[in-house]
Amino acid sequence: MGGPPFKVLGTPDLRTPxxxxxxxxxxxxxxxxxxAAFSVLGLGMAAVVPYVLGRTIDDGLTAGNASALLAWASALLCAGALQxxxxxxxxxxxILAYCNAAFRTVQLLTRKATELGGALPRQVATGEVVTVGVSDIKWIGAGVEVSSTAIxxxxxxxVVTVALLGMSGLLGLVVLLGTPLLLITISAVIRPLAKRQGLHREQIGQLSRLGVDIATGIRVLRGIGGERSFAERYRLASLKARTAGVHAGRYDATLQAAQVLLPGAFVVLVVWLGGxxxxxxxxxxxxxxxxYAYATFLVNPLRAAADLFTSIANALVSARRTIRILSLHPELADPETPRNPPSSGDLVDAGSGFTARAGMFTAVAADVPEAAGRVADRLGRYVDSGVTYGKVPLSDLRLADVRQRILVVDAEAAMFTGxxxxxxxxxxxxxxxxxxAITAASADDIVEALPNHLxxxxxxxxxxxxxxxxxxxxxxxALLFDPDVLVLVDPTSAVDAHTEARIAEQLLSFRSGRTTIVMxxxxxxxDRADRVAFLTEAGVVADGTHRELLTSQPQYRALVTKGEV
Incomplete structure (x- = not known):
């Protein structure tokens, strides 16, 4: 496995596509x-070949000059080899230019996603990021690589114009004036095509976003009987995307026809005049x-020029979508003068009155789950707050340092393919x-049951x-990452009681001497925690061991026993 294609990405210009x-x-x-140099060599030699062929016929075959025939034939061979x-x-x-542009864009998008973290889905739909990272990068690569072909x-x-001017001034003028007219005519079709393709891609992006939402929440949808409702929404979105695709396809078909018809008619005109x-x-x-060879040769460059305009038009649409994502800003930023993080210390949330002592196993029992989630967000600095770590405000530390030392894991943590x-x-x-770590998480049976285990x-x-x-x-x-401070939000909410008991015992042993917080x-x-904080909407209202709080706090006792005691 190699490293990333580009170690230094640079700072992209995001002002316009x-x-x-x-x-x-x-x-x-x-x-x-x-x-560009090889394009000049290849296409330049392709334009020279007809001239050399004509000289071979006139100076060699028609004149019956064997030495001239050999010389021009040799020149024809060299021109063909160079072409x-x-x-x-x-x-x-x-291909290298294409891949460089596409992969650099992918890396920029990945860096931006990492920078935004949990703020990314709040600012842009996941489906749109996927669409840009899969589809739009191809057009960006194509738009960059065709720029040199134009030279x-x-x-x-x-070369063709000069050669035809040498044969006939009228032929040279036809090529000189006709070529720009052809390109202008073709570009008139490309503009509405680019607009309709942009609309089509927007519809595809919305369809992708909806598909991701459905796939992610399929269990919830089944639980509430919402499959039909979302299926209908997906059907309507699919129809809109199909309609936009048909409209774009009509213009694309017109462009493809123009790319064949107009250059072909131009070639017929040149051949007719020559005859x-x-x-x-x-x-x-x-x-x-x-x-005739020149006229035939002109067909491919004219089509290539039309393809060039198409690629650039599509690249501009894709670049617009890309810079929209790359222009997003994280909700949190590093301080202008960051401080060095402490080696250890208490984690204190003054807003709620919660304190996690260094090296201890602390639990938070919240009567409202959202209150625990807000505390976890502050402890991990996913929102700005007055939380301190070792008496140093988290807001004074680099985000990377906070993430390295404090890991927050909630029930919605993602797993990835692989x-x-x-x-x-x-x-x-x-x-x-x-x-x-697998044993500490009581996950041995899961791994053993898999066909290829790990x-x-x-x-x-x-x-x-x-x-x-x-x-x-x-x-x-999370346990394998082994952070200085581990914050677990409802880590066993879907686990049976016996497995939960094993996890509680093994977690205490595995994290011995390090700060662990469990919501x-x-x-x-x-019961395994060194200290338990009882959290309400007003903040921490009581602190002690589990057994102490069962005795002294009726509200706490009702919460953890579900009213059974």
Whole structure:
């Protein structure tokens, strides 16, 4: 496994789509210059071949000059060889430019997603990020790589025009004036096409977002009987996307037809004029052959020019969607002058009155689950607050330092596709520590039941596991990370009582000497905690051991015993 394609991504220009594409081109200027050079060589030689062919006929065959025939035939062979070399390496450089632009954009999107963290789904739908990362990067790559091809096309047109002017001033003027008119006509179709393609992609993005929402919440939908409602919403969104796609397809078909019809008609015009000149003895038979070859040659560059406009138009649409995501800002930022994090210390939330003593197992029992969630967000600095760690405000620390030392794991933590080993041990801590963490999370039976154990492929979001199994595997991953402070929000809410008791005992042993905070109302966990904080909407109203609070706090006793005692 290698590292990322680009170790230094740079700072993209996000002011406009054009500026973004221009910046992307500047990041690989040497590649694009190489592509342009080979494009000039390949297309330039392709434009020279008809001239050499005509001279071979006139100076060699028609004149009966064997030495001239050999010389021009040799020149034709060299021109063809150079054309092949230019075409091969231009294509290789073109693919490299395409991949560079696409993968750099993917890395920029990944960096932005990491920077935004949990704020990403609050600012942009997951489906839109997926659409940009899968579909739009292809057009960005294509838009960047075709820019250098344009130079070769211009050179080829220049060579053909000069050659035809040498044969006939009228033919040269037809090519010189007709080519821009063709491109203008084709570009008139491209503009509405780009607009309709942009609308189509917006509809596809909305459809993707809806699909992700349905796939993520399918269990909830089944529980409340909402499958039909969301299926109807998906059907209507699909119809809108299909309609937008049909409208874009109509313009695309018109463009494809124009790319064939207009250059073809142009070639017919040039050949017709050339034939008249041959009949009038204004040009030689060799010039006629050369002229026909020129006319045929012009078809491909004209189509390539139309494709170039299409690629750029699509790239601008894709770049607009990309910079919309790359322009998002995180809800939290690093301080201008960050402080060094303490090696350890108490974690104190003055807003709620909660304190987690360093090295202790502290539980929080909240009468309202949302209150516990808010405290967890403040302790992990997912919102700005006055929380201190070792008497240092979290707001004075870099976010990366906070994330390294304080890990918050809630019931909605995600699992990803791939081997279970990589899912649980992304940093390669090794099987010894991994198995210890799995045992502490009481997840041995889950791993043993899998067909390939730790090498079993996990599907998207771990949907093949039950709720309790997912909780235990996520807990194992968190334990293996081994942060200074571990905050667990309802880690055993979907686990049976016997398994929960084992987890409580093993968690205390595994995290011995490190700060562990558990948000739960489970008696099995509360009874194992060194201290328990009873949290209400007003804040922490009582603090003590589980047994002390059972005796002194009737409200706490009713909460944790579910009113049974």
């Amino acid at each position: 054009t500026r973004y594409l221009t910046w992307m081109a500047r990041t690989q200027l040497s590649v694009l210059l190489g592509e 092949a070399v230019g075409g091969i390496y231009q294509h290789r450089m073109s 070769g096309l211009l050179v080829a047109f220049a 008249r000149f041959v009949v009038g003895d204004q040009i030689t038979p060799g010039d006629l052959v050369a002229m 081997p279970l080993r990589d899912e649980l041990d992304p940093f390669g801590e090794g099987d010894t520590r991994l198995k210890a 090498d079993t492929e996990v599907d998207g979001l771990g949907r093949s596991f039950s709720g309790g199994q997912r909780q235990r595997l996520i807990l194992a991953r 739960s109302t489970s008696p099995a966990l509360l």
